Amino acid sequence: MRRVLSDDGTVLPGAKVPDISDDDLVALFDSMLLVRVMDERMMRLQRQGRLGFYMTSIGEEATHYAVYPLRPTDWVFPSYREQGAFFWRGYSIQNYIDQLYGNANDPVKGRQMPVHHSARWLNIVSISSPVGTQIPQAVGAGWAARIAGKDDVSMVFFGEGTSSTGEFHVGMNFAGVSKAPVVFVCRNNGWAISTSREKQTAAKTFASKAVGYGMPGIRVDGNDILAVIQVAQEAVDRARAGDGPTLIEACTYRRGAHSSSDDPSVYRDAREPEEWARRDPVNRFRNYLKERGLWTEQAERDILDKHNEAIAKVQRESDRTGPPPLESLFEDVYETIPWHLREQRDWLLSQPRVKSPHQH
């Protein structure tokens, strides 16, 4: 398993540190803290009944930064646990919270549950609820780039549970055969809702599945942001050079619940997340930055204040923003609205308004 940092954040003997500027190191830490703060605050909002649903990635944040080596023209097919990938590519706090509320400013017009973001302007494709569907789609985008004569790369994220779906195997196979420029990032976080990693596969590692599809499979410490970036960089370089796809297994752990609707105490020992907290990706990265002289307590406090204030401000605005207009229900089903939808729209608009039974 590839590692750069020890559990306490010192560079391991013999490890090669990826070439990242000081500014970017600080920016990565800033972004990781945003994910952490956002998750904590949004989960609280959900508990207050002000958000219908939420999903955190506490403890897995480092895996999101596999997108670090990508160029803006490269494509990302996320699952629902890569908030940091969105933020790193430029998705704003405003976009993020508006989507959770599904209000009039939501980039997806209030049509999807919270955490189903989509940002075409950042080349990030819509998150889908059925897990794994994005995998062959990502292969298609990478393949298309090659057909179009571009050197864009496609990166797709999914959990280890998702590696059991047909679409994982289909996508890996199509990518292997076509040598499409795709980077598969499997976040092995130990659990798929209540199903443990051991019940998901008889294979020793998820990375080993790459063999059958004719591509390299690389295991990396998913709580070590430097190692994640390093293997991602190698995979992206490989893809861009025309050498084909790579499967990365980022070994991490889902410390929180699967989602706001889940209660992990029913199915797992509480000591497990506590143990993993000792390998926390934020702490490890902080210690590394400290050693490099890039961290002070004051600087972190400033970052946290900045994020907290920004979130509070956006949240107040998003709270006040009304729902999308009723007519928008009928838009984007097709490029132009066909007669039967116009008929249903006119009927709906003529009806008394129905008050939402939801508080949000």
Next chain:
Amino acid sequence: MPTMNIIQAVNDALRIQMRADDRVVILGEDVGKFGGVFRATSGLYDEFGPDRCIDTPLSEAGIIGTAIGMALYGLRPVPEIQFADFIFPAFDQIVNELAKFRYRSGGQYPCPVVIRTPYGGGIRGGHYHSQSPEAHFIHTPGLKVVIPSNPVDAKGLLLSCMRQNDPVLFMEPKRVYRAARGDVPADDYTVPLEKAAVVREGTQCTVVAYGAMVHECTAAADKAAEQGISIEVIDLRTLLPFDIDTLLASVKKTGRAVIVHEAPKTCGFGAELVASIQERAMEHLEAPILRVAGLDTPFPYTLEHEYLPNADRVVDAVRKTLEW
């Protein structure tokens, strides 16, 4: 004007559009060098090469999934599903993903994919080479469903499909793939989507069909004419969104309607047409609208001609509405 069958017309449309737009790519099982098991993509690999006429591994979910990714990236994929019966492994990719991309991204990601697939019975194909699964997809908001019945329409409709920006399921009636022949303009032309065709004018009963059943219905019109009954035959061509205006105009004229399709009757598309006409033209109807459809059994092998609607059954249904 060259004479073509439906396969040649489809092939012609694909070639024209691939020449006109280098974003168009074809992908599927055996579509490359071999030209497809029905030869619909014949010659395209030689002209456009393996990057635009792509033989994929054997997986329908993979074909549609990758086609979606290609479309998101900016290509205009035209995947082929070898037989409509094998489309179900790709059902989730079509219904949940392809059809919904534009909507669920808030309009950010149009997904112009035209899926071509041969469908239908009467070719001794047994269950897995004969089904007509259109209703599953007509029930899918975001998708268009188009079925030609003849070569002229096949070429013009397919060109229309490839030149608009919504996903389409283009179902080809393989029973008349070669049997339906006709003069087809050699040049580039389109037939509009969402417009039905009145293929036979008549006064006493409207008969609505699509695909291979259009031919049964024109045969029925001939037989009925011998008995002094005048049938108007409508070829729907686009099933979603279908052309309600042409249907209503015809039913208001004739006062009667019979719907014909080879898919199973229960919850078939005919039920939707009956309901839609009835909601809007009840006062013009002289009799209940009847359906002539495939049986609610799995598609059989030996007795397939008992299963399928035919001209006699159509005439019989028309007589029933006249005698009601």
